Amino acid sequence: MTLLWNRADLLAATSGHFAAASGTDIAGTGVSIDTRTLHPGDIFIALRGENSNGHDHVARALEAGAACVVAHEDCGTDPRILRVDDTLAAMQAMARYARARFGGRMLAVTGSVGKTSVKDMLHAALAACGPTHCAVASYNNHWGVPLTLARLPAGAAYCVCEIGMNHAGEIAPLAAMVRPDVAVVTTVASSHLGLMGSVEAIAREKAEILLALHRGGIGIIPDGVSGQAFFERNAAQAGATVWRAGTGEGCAIVPGPVRATATGSDFSLRLPGWVGEAHVSAPGRHMAANAMLALGAACAAGADMARAVAGLATFRPGAGRGAMTKVMQDKVALLDESYNASPASVQAALDLLGLVAPGRRVAVLGDMLELGAFAGHEHVSLLPAVRANADIVFCCGPNMKTLFDTLPPSLRGAWTPDSGQLAPLVRAALRAGDTVMVKGSLGSRMRHVVASLQADDARVGPA
Ligand SMILES: Nc1ncnc2c1ncn2[C@@H]1O[C@H](COP(=O)(O)OP(=O)(O)O)[C@@H](O)[C@H]1O
Ligand SMILES: [Mg+2]
Structure with missing residues (x-):
């Protein structure tokens, strides 16, 4: 394992001071901001977030074998605690130091x-x-x-x-x-x-x-x-x-x-x-x-x-970003684009649906978020790509309603207020040979639809 941070480098980077003297050096082999994923040897930086405070987890970090804890609140006198003025600023200082070397x-x-x-x-x-x-x-x-x-x-x-x-x-x-x-x-x-x-x-x-x-x-x-x-x-x-x-x-x-x-x-x-x-x-x-x-x-x-x-050539797309799998006892191809959505990426995913599907092409679309006053226009603008690349369209969320309402009746699957209500309707409509593409902003929770399609497979297996 590569040594990332010793005592001298930590002090030089952060201008902090250790809570107590110690004769042993620090051997930081990683950096963590979350004790749930902390490995022994990590430098734990206690960040203060909107809903959480890393300083509440300092004891856990020390217990879990952190090489050092960077903190700006009083967390005791363990010699592994490095006191700084502000932990986020300290992490940024460590970043600049690591970049420079x-x-x-x-x-x-x-x-x-x-x-x-x-x-x-x-x-x-x-x-x-x-x-x-x-x-x-x-x-x-x-x-x-x-x-x-x-x-x-x-x-x-x-x-x-x-x-x-x-x-x-x-x-x-x-x-x-x-x-x-x-x-x-x-x-x-x-x-x-x-x-x-x-x-x-x-x-x-x-x-x-x-x-x-x-x-x-x-x-x-x-x-x-x-x-x-x-x-x-x-x-x-x-x-x-x-x-x-x-x-x-x-x-x-x-x-x-x-x-x-x-x-x-x-x-x-x-x-x-x-x-x-x-x-x-x-x-x-x-x-x-x-x-x-x-x-x-x-x-x-x-x-x-x-x-x-x-x-x-060894690259593979991640879950929610274009990963293609078979679901419903291998009868339906799932294009999982549920991780996020913006006008450009929905367009790309629809083009992809048109490209990959040998059989019926099913588009399942949740709201694209963070578009403010442009939301209505951006959702309706998807119509040509939807018409060109999908045979049936399921939508959920208030923004996608504007797109759904402009669809020709032959393309309309169903619209529901949220993804939880949509999932069973999509599943019921799918037939062997279909390709289904699921996409929406993370906040539209389209993962529910993906999970519901994958859940069918969990039930298949030795009785
Ligand atoms: N060049 C591109 N044009 C349009 N959509 C893209 C492009 N690259 C990726 N996407 C789509 O955008 C979404 C987010 O991709 P990702 O690589 O995670 O982007 P980011 O990190 O910028 O959010 C995915 O659905 C992905 O398939
Ligand atoms: Mg990203």
């Missing part, structure tokens, strides 16, 4: 959709080239990013961070902490439109990531992205180079033909200094586009491309 290549991924997919694809690609540290899940906010960096081994070859935002002003401080060598903007689309006001405001915010590049760094953006001028301007200001992905003039990342199937895509790709073929085992053109950005970023980070391509 890191000798490998730093990559950051932001965008409206596709961040976690590109981050995980990059992880798969780069891990085949050298020791790679990567953000867990979607750890992309004011605690997720510093936690990722605080866990970064100084000797890793690559680090991949995800940077997200719901509000203006969130990207810049996180990007400044990450200081990427390579920054990827996956997409600029209308996610969080309700809070951000306009797609232009979203683009302006995302473009902040390029300001954090150093001179000679590389920013990767889709060609023709909304707000391209902001991206170009910020990259120029940072002295960084922009690699545009697309088929337009001057693009550095140039996709060739994509052969898309129900299980994934084969594509050819031209990058600066490399031309070749690659495969990604996640269906949908949007996943092929993500894979091209990931390979472009790997190339920009100086990775061995033959290895990166082989590594990328």
Whole structure:
């Protein structure tokens, strides 16, 4: 196990002091903010959240074998307790310290959709080239990013961070902490439109990531992205180079033909200094586009491309993000997109449904949230994609009602106020050979529908 934090580094990073003297050094091999997942040897940082306070769990952390506990409330005099002024600020300071001593290549991924997919694809690609540290899940906010960096081994070859935002002003401080060598903007689309006001405001915010590049760094953006001028301007200001992905003039990342199937895509790709073929085992053109950005970023980070391509092929989409399984005694194909939803990702999931389904195509859609005053328009705008890619549509939630009401009667399955009521109706309507795609924002709880479809299998088995 890699040693991440000793006493001297912790003191230098946080300017804290230990609650009592001790002759033994600290050997922190991990960093934790939750005692339920703490491993012996972790540095436990007692964060204060909206509904929880890590300081209430300090005793448990010490009992569970924490190498050190970082705290700003009085938690006793155990010599493993490091007192600081503020634990979140201490974690951020540890992040900056770990970033400064890191000798490998730093990559950051932001965008409206596709961040976690590109981050995980990059992880798969780069891990085949050298020791790679990567953000867990979607750890992309004011605690997720510093936690990722605080866990970064100084000797890793690559680090991949995800940077997200719901509000203006969130990207810049996180990007400044990450200081990427390579920054990827996956997409600029209308996610969080309700809070951000306009797609232009979203683009302006995302473009902040390029300001954090150093001179000679590389920013990767889709060609023709909304707000391209902001991206170009910020990259120029940072002295960084922009690699545009697309088929337009001057693009550095140039996709060739994509052969898309129900299980994934084969594509050819031209990058600066490399031309070749690659495969990604996640269906949908949007996943092929993500894979091209990931390979472009790997190339920009100086990775061995033959290895990166082989590594990328090991990527699999996570639960709720396009994982395809069989349910109801293998009679029905389930495309689980229940993790979240924005206009761009519902569109992509509907296109995917049209692509993968040999039989009847069933779309089950829950509300897309955080769209504010734009909600009605954004939901109704899905109509052409729904008509083109689904044979029957089930909807739940007040926003999806506006879409459901505009559907031709032949496409209408059922609408219910919530996903709990919808689940049995969907199940009852499914027939052998159907493909069902379930999607909605996390708050729409579309997992209930997925769980209900999977529950049938749990009952099948030896009597
Ligand atoms: N490039 C893309 N365009 C449209 N939808 C996408 C794209 N990449 C991923 N998605 C879809 O968006 C949803 C969220 O994907 P994820 O990679 O977790 O993005 P994020 O981390 O930005 O939220 C998933 O349903 C996924 O299939
Ligand atoms: Mg994410």
